[in-house]
Amino acid sequence: GAVVSQHPSRVICKSGTSVKIECRSLDFQATTMFWYRQFPKQSLMLMATSNEGSKATYEQGVEKDKFLINHASLTLSTLTVTSAHPEDSSFYICSAREGGISLYGYTFGSGTRLTVV
Amino acid sequence: AQSVAQPEDQVNVAEGNPLTVKCTYSVSGNPYLFWYVQYPNRGLQFLLKYITGDNLVKGSYGFEAEFNKSQTSFHLKKPSALVSDSALYFCAVRVHASGGSYIPTFGRGTSLIVHP
Numbered sequence: 488g489a490v491v492s493q494h495p496s497r498v499i500c501k502s503g504t505s506v507k508i509e510c511r512s513l514d515f516q517a518t519t520m521f522w523y524r525q526f527p528k529q530s531l532m533l534m535a536t537s538n539e540g541s542k543a544t545y546e547q548g549v550e551k552d553k554f555l556i557n558h559a560s561l562t563l564s565t566l567t568v569t570s571a572h573p574e575d576s577s578f579y580i581c582s583a584r585e586g587g588i589s590l591y592g593y594t595f596g597s598g599t600r601l602t603v604v
Numbered sequence: 605a606q607s608v609a610q611p612e613d614q615v616n617v618a619e620g621n622p623l624t625v626k627c628t629y630s631v632s633g634n635p636y637l638f639w640y641v642q643y644p645n646r647g648l649q650f651l652l653k654y655i656t657g658d659n660l661v662k663g664s665y666g667f668e669a670e671f672n673k674s675q676t677s678f679h680l681k682k683p684s685a686l687v688s689d690s691a692l693y694f695c696a697v698r699v700h701a702s703g704g705s706y707i708p709t710f711g712r713g714t715s716l717i718v719h720p
Contacts, residue, residue, distance in 0.1 A: 493647065521707055530694065530712045531648070580647050582707075593708055595640075595647035 489515050491583050493596025500571055500603055508566045508599045510581030516561035517583035522554070525578040525598075537564045571603040606631040606699045608678075610711035617685045618719050625680040625714045627669075627695030636698035637678045638708055639669055641691050648694065654678060665689070685718045692716075 490513040500506050510520055518539050523531040535545045535556050543556035553575075555567040564583075568575050581596040608629045617623045629635050636655055640648040652663025659671040669680045680693060692715050696708035 491647075496645075528713075528715075530710045533707060533709070536707070578645070582648075593638075593650070595649070597647040598645065600645060 489513075489583075489594040491517075491581060491594045491596040493581050493599055495599060496597060497600045498602070500601070502572055502603055503570055505567055505569045506571055506601060508568075508579055508581075508601075510564045510566070510583065510596050512562045512583045512594075515583075517564070518561060519584055520558060520564040521582040522556060522564075522566050523580045523582065525580060527578075531580060534566075568601065571601070573603045576601055576603045606697055607709065608637075608695045608697045608711040610693075610695055610714045612714050613712075614715045614717065616717050616719065619687050620684050623682050623685040623689070623716065623718070625693050625695075625716060627678045627680065627711060628676050629678060629695075629697050630676065631697055631699075635671075635678075636706075637669075637671065638696040638698075639663065639667070639678075639680050640694045640696060640708075640710075641665075642694065642713075643691050651680070651693075685716075687718045687720055690716055690718045 492511045494509045520537040522534045524534050525531045533546050534549045535543045537543045537556045537558040539558045539561050545551045558564040578598050580598045584593050638653045639651040642648050651667050652661050654661050654671045662668045667682050671678050692713045694713050695711040698706050699709045
């Protein structure tokens with residue numbers, strides 16, 4: 488089945504630095520990818536929808552200058568947390584669906600645990 | 605607004621007993637419903653979905669869910685629980701995202717604990 492690879496799985500960074508998280512579809516082309524954030528023992532909150540070759544669409548309340556999303560190819564989307572602060576510490580999960588398939592094929596990456604110290 | 609609700613934060617069950625994790629939905633039109641499972645520090649794994657057809661949907665790892673339109677429910681069930689089933693379970697419904705795509709929106713999750 489479809490596989491989404493997310494890297495890194497864990498990252499610890501200093502406050503004020505930037506962190507890039509990669510999300511790759513390994514065996515299919517993902518025209519659309521989604522980035523979620525999950526706080527401990529809470530549900531996933533959609534941050535943004537990333538479309539290949541165009542600007543990402545951010546959900547209300549998500550700072551686009553803080554969370555930069557790039558979807559430069561059909562197999563790669565990146566989320567960069569800029570000038571990270573401790574409150575950005577969270578679990579970030581990407582999801583992708585194969586182009587042309589409406590909603591059956593949502594596949595999730597394994598997540599990235601970000602800790603900002 | 606289209607949403608799902610998981611009324612239980614935690615479900616405890618003894619190994620070998622049947623388990624039920626509850627989900628109710630609120631959507632306009634025909635619902636597209638999903639169940640996902642999440643193990644610690646991992647992403648979500650798809651278990652099963654209801655789009656149309658038989659109300660009883662069978663999925664991965666012996667799980668099944670019953671779509672009940674009159675009760676607007678989509679409860680997850682398994683006849684005999686395993687300790688390894690202990691995880692966080694999310695019910696989801698398809699909604700429109702701001703970008704126009706259809707995405708799953710999730711309930712708050714239910715922690716399933718299966719005791720040996």
